[in-house]
Amino acid sequence: MKVLVTGASGQVGTELVAELERRRDRVSSGMAIEVVGVSHADLDITAQDEVIQLVRTVVPDAIIHCAAFTAVDACESEAEKAFEVNGRGTGYLAEAADEVGAHLCYLSTDYVFDGTLDRPYRETDPPNPMSVYGRSKLAGEQTLDPSSTIARISWVCGRYGNNMVKTILRIIDQSDGPLRFVDDQHGCPTIVSDLVPMLIDLTASRQGGIFHVTNQGPTTWYEFVRAIVEYAGGDPTRVEPIATKDLVPPRPAPRPMNSVLDHQALVAHGFTLLPDWHEPTQALVRALR
Numbered sequence: 001m002k003v004l005v006t007g008a009s010g011q012v013g014t015e016l017v018a019e020l021e022r023r024r025d026r027v028s029s030g031m032a033i034e035v036v037g038v039s040h041a042d043l044d045i046t047a048q049d050e051v052i053q054l055v056r057t058v059v060p061d062a063i064i065h066c067a068a069f070t071a072v073d074a075c076e077s078e079a080e081k082a083f084e085v086n087g088r089g090t091g092y093l094a095e096a097a098d099e100v101g102a103h104l105c106y107l108s109t110d111y112v113f114d115g116t117l118d119r120p121y122r123e124t125d126p127p128n129p130m131s132v133y134g135r136s137k138l139a140g141e142q143t144l145d146p147s148s149t150i151a152r153i154s155w156v157c158g159r160y161g162n163n164m165v166k167t168i169l170r171i172i173d174q175s176d177g178p179l180r181f182v183d184d185q186h187g188c189p190t191i192v193s194d195l196v197p198m199l200i201d202l203t204a205s206r207q208g209g210i211f212h213v214t215n216q217g218p219t220t221w222y223e224f225v226r227a228i229v230e231y232a233g234g235d236p237t238r239v240e241p242i243a244t245k246d247l248v249p250p251r252p253a254p255r256p257m258n259s260v261l262d263h264q265a266l267v268a269h270g271f272t273l274l275p276d277w278h279e280p281t282q283a284l285v286r287a288l289r
């Protein structure tokens with residue numbers, strides 16, 4: 001399986017390329033893997049001609065599309081760019097994948113939901129994004145035909161890039177004052193080291209459709225941050241709960257209050273679910289320390 005990875009120097013892309021390279025080098029793995037990772041510097045997915053040229057040159061069996069404009073608050077004031085990258089850019093990759101017969105796996109987000117349901121969101125629930133970022137990622141989903149894989153993920157934390165675990169480790173090294181985090185936004189963390197094998201399995205299976213792929217165990221940002229502080233050897237009582245409405249300054253992009261994702265599509269297709277988030281988060285803190 002020859003896999004083209006976009007966004008290869010982003011948070012998910014970096015660990016994904018590394019894992020694909022490890023599997024390439026593992027003689028006993030059963031399936032021969034070749035990986036071509038392209039960063040933003042190598043390929044701008046909004047340049048349609050470049051996208052088609054690259055895909056015609058590489059002729060991948062699969063494309064795992066991690067590139068995106070992910071600055072959620074900046075998207076509110078840069079809507080055109082958000083739709084260009086996350087919507088149309090995804091469409092260019094889909095067209096190119098179709099031309100060479102490559103299976104496309106697109107990373108999407110819990111932000112496609114408005115967060116008003118009082119139960120976990122199923123893959124079949126109608127999306128209703130509240131933010132420009134969410135609308136642009138949904139526009140990306142809508143460029144794909146049903147044979148593509150859409151993996152919706154949330155609250156992503158890994159060794160590279162920017163995420164809540166890295167932010168908290170940085171803050172507790174720099175100060176010892178109170179840390180205030182919202183306790184009324186509910187979701188599931190996705191730890192990249194658990195996500196990556198699932199992305200590879202989903203892609204190798206060429207299973208089309210929408211899949212919610214997160215670690216198990218709903219939490220709030222407040223509870224998640226308390227756990228991170230504790231795993232880092234700090235004092236979790238430093239973390240104090242606040243309500244989203246009391247955030248100063250308020251965030252430009254509205255966040256879904258409930259974006260807990262249900263995993264019934266993975267179950268229905270016989271995939272083993274990702275584990276509960278606590279242990280992988282602790283392992284990530286240990287690795288980053």
Ligand SMILES: NC(=O)c1ccc[n+]([C@@H]2O[C@H](COP(=O)([O-])OP(=O)(O)OC[C@H]3O[C@@H](n4cnc5c(N)ncnc54)[C@H](OP(=O)(O)O)[C@@H]3O)[C@@H](O)[C@H]2O)c1
Binds near residue numbers: 009065070157
């Ligand atoms: N992080 C989360 O919590 C989260 C949650 C839900 C879904 N997702 C989705 O998961 C995927 C991976 O996220 P991530 O956390 O790895 O994000 P990331 O660290 O921001 O990586 C995205 C990469 O895409 C690149 N990129 C941006 N514009 C591009 C363009 N026009 N052409 C080519 N590359 C471009 C960025 O490069 P530059 O930085 O150089 O521009 C960056 O390296 C994205 O689709 C994201 O929407 C993430």
